[in-house]
Structure formats: structure tokens, C-alpha cells
Amino acid sequence: MSTTGRSPAETPAASDVAVRLRAAEFVRLVAAATGDGVAAATLLTSALDGETPYQLSVTPLPETAARDTEADCTLAVGRPVDGADITLGTETHPASLTAHEVGVELGSGDPIAAIAGALAAGADRDEAVLGLAEDVDLTRRPGIASPTADPVDGLAHSTFLHAPFSGSTDDAADALTGLDLPDELSEDDHRRVASLAALAVTGTDASERATVSVERFLRPLVGGPCETVDGYADVLDATARDAPGQAVALALGHADPESAFDTWRTHATEAHSALSTATTGRYDGLFAVKCDGTVPVGTVARLAADFRSPEPVVLALGEGCAEARRLPESTVHVGQIVEQASADVGGTGRGTSLRGRARFETDPAEFLLAFREKL
Structure with missing residues (x-):
């Protein structure tokens, strides 16, 4: 899926974001617990570092990320946040690409981090990504x-x-x-x-x-802090989901790579095992993946969407949680459906048009039924 197409309605211009940040006295950044969210947030904090005070939190969906500190500029990075002044990367344009552009406007920027974040978000290696690779002499092999x-x-x-x-x-x-x-x-x-x-x-x-x-x-593109930039993107996304603090440290160049690799291996093993042993169901427009126990439903949903699903919407369910994703051919707003289905079973849900995540205390089968009815 190509995710680098820019839509002016959903992606603010980097120059406008830079102007807002220059004028801010204190900036609050709320990043999604994804590789793209963490890469974008750290690109922005690097651009602010030494000039503007900031607070960074990595907050997974469906948590509301309610304001917990006073800030005259709040950025939502890779996820919706109530009351955000600026929102990046909630739809098709990866937050990392815009964050890099903002960094360049502010005299910073990091093409490798931008590429890794974009790849973690599912971007193709298109003109935008390969153009950044050329800037730092990265080559494919x-x-x-x-x-x-x-x-x-x-x-x-x-x-x-x-x-x-x-x-x-x-x-x-x-x-x-x-x-x-x-x-x-x-x-x-x-x-x-x-x-x-x-x-x-x-x-x-x-x-x-x-x-x-x-x-x-x-x-893959060869270089960066790992053997390949694409592999770095994979590790960044896994650590963002399982160990956000480690992901931020990795993106800033402060983490032990071997420790991050261990997190990646564990996360991947759990996700692949869950998908391989899951009970699947095919409905009109929906492919449901029901897993036993607590599993990384976000990665399971993405893998199912990319490699298993014959339907345009995928729902991965585990104990107490679920994540839905839609394929490009679908036009439904997945986040709204997740939110409505969650409310029906007494849970909480939130998301974007592309993906949504829910937490609930009911049986996963009940959430699946509610989701199907809303879909």
C-alpha cells in the first residue's frame, strides 16, 4: 500500500507547523505507539531541543491522551488527540515525512529516521522515500x-x-x-x-x-543504525508497541541495539504465532482473526491484512483488546466503527479512518458481533 500521497486537507504544511513551533513557549507532543509515531516525535523533539521546552509522551490507542500539562501548542503525532493544535500522520501521509520537513525548516531533520518511520507506517519506497535516501547516499541491494x-x-x-x-x-x-x-x-x-x-x-x-x-x-535500503533501514523500521515499530521508552531511546540513538533486537524478536514471535494459530472467520467485507490470550493485535492485524485477508477490513482480537485495519480498496472509517462497537460492549475504542483499537472486558466474540453490526 502506498501511504505517501499528500492530501492538503489532512496534512498541514511543514512551514506552517514550523512557524507555530517557533512561536511556542512550551510544546506538548503525544505520539502513537508505532514506529512512525515515535520516529516523527523524536524528529520534532530534535528540532526543538535547546530552543523550546517540550514534553513527549508515547500513548497507545485507545487511550484518550487527555491534557496533563499546560502547553501553548499540542501536537498529535500519528494518532488523534482531543484538543490538539496540530495533527500529523493520522491518515495516509506518514507523520515522519512531515516531521522531517518541519525539522529542515527549523534547521534540523534526519532523512534516515524519516525513511524508517515512513516504512514502519507502510509506505512504499516511492519517489519521496528514495529521494531522502539519495540525500544521505543510501542504496538498495x-x-x-x-x-x-x-x-x-x-x-x-x-x-x-x-x-x-x-x-x-x-x-x-x-x-x-x-x-x-x-x-x-x-x-x-x-x-x-x-x-x-x-x-x-x-x-x-x-x-x-x-x-x-x-x-x-x-x-532493502542498506545503512543506518542497523543492517538495513527497512530492518530498523521493523525494530522501531516493535519496540514502540511493546517498550515505548526503549523505542524513543533507539530513535534518539541512546538505546542498546541488541536489547532492542531482543524486543523485536519476542514481539515478532508472538505476532506470527498468534496469526498462525488463530481461528479465522470470513464475513461480508470482514476477515476476523481470533487469537487466544494477550497478543500484539496491532501487528497481527497488519500481517493478516497484508498476507492473509481476502476481505477489505481486518479485525484481530485477543483477550480484552482488538485492532481493526482497512485495506486501500475500502472506504469505511475504521476508527469510528471501533469506537461505536466498543461503546456497545462497555469498552473504549478510538482510531483513524485507517485503523482503530479497542479495549473491553467482555468476550471477544461479543465485540466481533458488535463490530460486524456497525460495519
């Missing part, structure tokens, strides 16, 4: 989008694909056995690993969309 040099690690733990070996280092290693790879991979070796990954997603459970979605995992 054959292979897979892994944050580490180990192809087993990348195949097993990436959340940029869902294949039979996903979530299992043993299965990933078995899949690579026939390639007889050397310790140091050549371009041809990288190409063979990529071909294996591309073929692996076309199994019996794969959707038609899977063959397009897997392209995000192939021919």
Missing part, C-alpha cells in the same frame, strides 16, 4: 529487510512478511539449508534468500495481496 546480518534472524523475526517459517528460527534455518550459504553473503546469495522469501509467502493461506506486500521485505 538484493536481499531481505533485516536489522541484522543473519538471514535466519531476518526470515524468522521480520514483521514485513508472514510465511511458514515466520516466528521460528529453526524453521527459518531449515528453509535456508538448501541454499548452502557462506558466512559472508554475496549479492547473488542475498538474491537467493530474497527469492526464497518471495516464494514462501504464496502458500495456500496467502491472499492475492501477499505477492505485492512481500515486496516491502525485498531489496
